[in-house]
Amino acid sequence: MSSIAVIGGGKIGEALVSGLVSSGVNPKDINVTNRNAERGQYLKETYGVVPFTENPSAVDEVSVVFLCVKPKDVANVVEEISDVVDNNTATTVVSMAAGVSNAVIEEALAAGAPVVRVMPNTPMLVGKGVSAVAPGRFVGEEQLQEVVGLLESVGTVRVVAESDMDAVTALSGSSPAYVFLVAEALIDAGVSLGLTREVAKDLAVGAMYGSAAMMQETGTEPTELRANVSSPAGTTIAAIRELEESGLRGAFYRAAQACADRSAELGK
Incomplete structure (x- = not known):
């Protein structure tokens, strides 16, 4: 009996499958659906999983179903698999879609169905x-820990209140795009200063990677780390002043708010 179904074999679905297999989950215990049969064959050949083109067949008798589809498709997919899921009360349904509440999925399933909402981000690909996890009303501790354990195969996991999920979307779900934009701007700035694009990319990406590792591994507050680099009347503080006067901090406040607002709109 398969234990996991991944509905949607796109980038997020594939990243999850890759992490699960790498962490030791038997690929024969992972059902993956994709409307494109060729994509399903690729996933089978690459990871050894069991491909499906029909969602109801894929979720039959599994313990966890991951919905890795776009927000607009969640309702239709849940309706499609509801009869099969309802017949197996041990199945936990996990939504990876932005803005879709646990309540929306719970209402489409039989009373008491365990539902978990997750906001992942694209670095799970590496x-x-x-992943921020918000359990629904009917999720037991054992079921929650099973989902957390599976998601830890593709990175770190934080359990949060569902009321925080719009903010989570702005801070982790969408923020890789902010980082990529900053990297792009830094690379272009390096080219403007006369560096080749290859050198500028190596320097910018390497500095960002090292800085992130430094924050994570030392646990030191970003404010202190920034101050340590900013010598009095030095080069770094001159750059920091320009960024502050250009409104960088305020831009991030506004961007995060716009992202959270859009997340809330998707849930209506």
Whole structure:
């Protein structure tokens, strides 16, 4: 009997499958659905999972179902698999879609169905993701820990209140795009200063990677780390002043708010 179904074999679905298999989950215990049969064959050949084109067949008798589809498709997928899931009260349904509440999925399933909402991010593609998990009303501790354990195969996991999920979307779900934008801007700035694009990319990406590792491994507050680099009347503080006067901090406040607001809109 298969124990996991991944509905949607796109980038997030594939990242999850890759992490699960790498962590030791038997690929024969992972059902993956994709409307494109060729994509399903690729996933089978690459990871050894069991491909499906029909969602109801894939979720039959599994313990956890991951919905790795776009927010607009969640309702239709849940309706499609509801009869099969309802017949197996041990199945936990996990939504990876932004803005879709636990209540929306719970209402489409039989009373008492365990539902978990997750906000992942794309670094899970390289095993460095951050997943925020919000359990629904009917999720037991054992079921929650099973989901957390599976998601830890692709990065770190934090359990949060569902009321925080819009903020979580702004801070971790969408923030890799902010980082990529900053990297892009730094690389272009380096080219403007006369560096080749290859050298500028190596320097910018390497500095960002090292800085992130430094924050994580030392546990030191970013404010202190920044101050340590900013010598009096030095080069770094001159750059920091320009960024502050250009409104960088305020731009991030506004960007995070816009992201959270959009997340809330998707849930309506």
